[in-house]
Amino acid sequence: MNQLEQYFEQNQQRLMHKYQHYFDIYDRYFSRFRNRPITIVEIGVSHGGSLQMWKEYFGPQATIWGIDIDPRCKTMEEENIHVLIGSQEDPAFLKTVYEQTGPIDILIDDGGHTQEQQRISFEHLFQHIQPNGVYLCEDTHTSYWNIYGGGHKRQGSFTEYAKNLIDLINAHHSEQASLQVTEFTKTANTIHFYDSVIVIEKTPRPAPKPKMTGKPSFDATPSKKNLVEKLEMHFLLKTNKILQMMGLRGFAINRMIDLCSKK
Structure with missing residues (x-):
């Protein structure tokens, strides 16, 4: 049991509500920030226990x-704890958040849990996360609840939205115009999916460059492909591009790799 879970179990102060498996996730990503001059923003104050x-x-x-739409949460302020009143799906309000907090080291979205709220908050606040900071959105099981605008593989759910971020992290390798390098590609290092939690770690990241070291174990001199191999590779590449446009699976991948390795 880590210190966060111990605090939760022994809590006699303000009320809070958590799934118990969250504490190991928190500690995994947050422990390196302890006893440092950092800024933490939590969307969703409720009774103020987690603050x-x-x-x-x-x-x-x-x-x-803390951020909450309920004006009563302003009373939760104390030394080193500040509360801003506003809606997490209001872009104008979110702009004022950064103006007051400055650069953010850790952001925890435990707000209203609707798909729009989670998406809008991420799109406006992730850019203000410090290099090497963490963006954590919890209770993402609402991506599967109709009452919150979710549903299994439902377009627009935050979980489906976050799955697309995996593509953006890999955009440097894309051969398709539909997947381009973005600011997210350049600044996000990892995305972790857990039961009801999505964690994104922010680290400036240049385009990856391959590198080789060591001595070859066999003759690695490139050989010239004969005409038949060239035509075969051209056909396979064209065919797979057409299949991709049709939304169908590719084929003969191993053969293509074998031909490409003979460059």
């Missing part, structure tokens, strides 16, 4: 900001 937990966990150098 107090973060204050205890991260230590006296941390500045903690």
